[in-house]
Amino acid sequence: METYNLRSGIPIPKLGIGTWQMKDAERITEIFRQAFEAGYQLIDTASAYGNEIAISKALRALAIPRDKLFLQDKLWNSGRGYQEAQEACKKSLKKLKLDFLDAYLIHWPASPKLHTNWEEINAEAWRGLEKLKADGYVRTIGVCNFKVHHLEKLKKSAKEMPELNQIEFHPGFWPKELLDYCKKENIRIEASSPLGNGDILQDTVLNEIAKRYNKTPAQICLRWELEKEVLAIPKTENLDRITQNRNIFDFSLTKEDTIVLNELPYCGGLGIDADEVTEFG
Ligand SMILES: NC(=O)c1ccc[n+]([C@@H]2O[C@H](COP(=O)([O-])OP(=O)(O)OC[C@H]3O[C@@H](n4cnc5c(N)ncnc54)[C@H](OP(=O)(O)O)[C@@H]3O)[C@@H](O)[C@H]2O)c1
Structure with a gap:
């Protein structure tokens, strides 16, 4: 698997496996x-996915060597204090039966719709992650769903900035300003919902392009993300699709097709705006 180098020099695979909604250990x-x-x-x-124990069982059943695994986990919103973040991470490690995580990310920034002190909440959670890294519990730290203003505010108190920002990113939805900002700040973007939750795969334009390359719409999405130097974590429970989604390193998109994909209108995905969250933020 090809890798990107993070700011700190840690290599991270260009493609991973998403596990949201996967629960059963055997599966x-x-x-x-x-x-x-x-x-x-x-x-x-x-x-928040409730599958850390099941994942741990799977990793042990398969006897995956630790150095062949890049395990990335996230801090849920109820743990966004300095102490709480550290406790939450240690709880996750216990469930996973691991000594350290490769990456630990804040799952959501605090929503201004629910917290007037959202900047302070994000800063405290981040301080907790910095401490976890200093103490050797995690190799690298990052965030999810942070926009430019969240990152700019974090900069005021952070000892180090995130190395990763996992955001919704797929044809039909890619925040260009945030991508450019993260590139400038050396923060690697990870595409969550890189297939738009599967919704975008029926799009006619995407399907026409895929046919011309003799590839599937999913492979076209993942290749488009790769060419934007973004890391993608597609989720599939279909064994053939695992291999299919991996086969994106043997072709490239033309400039013309890239422009068409860049300009696709929104055609599905998660569609949650971190600043508008009123239920779990
Ligand atoms: N940080 C965050 O807030 C956040 C938010 C959302 C997601 N994520 C992460 O990102 C991961 C991926 O996002 P996601 O689960 O929302 O959706 P996704 O990966 O964009 O799409 C998954 C859907 O696409 C289908 N699929 C996968 N490969 C396919 C292929 N080759 N051809 C046709 N259909 C295919 C899957 O069905 P089958 O399973 O039936 O193949 C599933 O219905 C998550 O699992 C999670 O780890 C993070």
């Missing part, structure tokens, strides 16, 4: 078996 074991055989190493989970 996860089958999926991971196929994935590791196909060369994947990065697993993306979150305490």
Whole structure:
């Protein structure tokens, strides 16, 4: 698996496996078996997905060597204090039966719709992550769903800036200003919902392009993301699709097709705006 180098020099695979909505340990074991055989190493989970124990069982059943695994986990919103963030991470490590995480990310920035002190909440959670890194519990730290203004505010108190920002990113939805900002600040963008939750795969234009390359619409999305130097973590429970999604390193998109994909209108995805969240933010 090809890798990107993070600002700190840590290599991170260009493609990983998303695990949102995967719960069953036996099924996860089958999926991971196929994935590791196909060369994947990065697993993306979150305490909110409720699957850390199942993932741990799968990793142990398959006896995946620790140095062949890039395990990425996330801090849920209830743990965004300095102490709380550290406790939450240690709880996740216990469930995963691991000594350290490769990456630990703040899952959501505090929503201004729910918290007048959102900047302070984000800063405290971040201080907790910095401490976890200093203490050796995580190799690198990052955020999810942060926009430019969240990152700019964080800069005021952070000892170090995030190395990763996992955001919704796929044809039909890619925040260009945020991508440019993160490139300038050396923060690697990870595409969550890189297939727009599967919704965008029916898009006619995407399908026409895919046909011309003899590729699937999913492969076109993932290649487009790769060519934007973004890391993608597609989720699939279909064993053939695990291999299919991996086969994106043997072709490239023309400039013309890239422009067409850049300009696709919104055609599906998660569609949650971190500043507008009123339920879980
Ligand atoms: N940080 C965050 O806030 C956040 C938010 C959302 C997601 N994420 C992460 O990003 C990961 C991926 O996002 P996602 O789960 O929202 O959706 P996604 O990966 O964009 O799309 C998954 C959907 O696409 C289908 N699919 C996968 N590969 C396919 C292929 N080759 N051909 C046709 N259909 C295909 C899957 O169905 P089958 O399973 O049936 O193949 C599933 O319905 C998540 O699992 C999670 O780890 C993070």
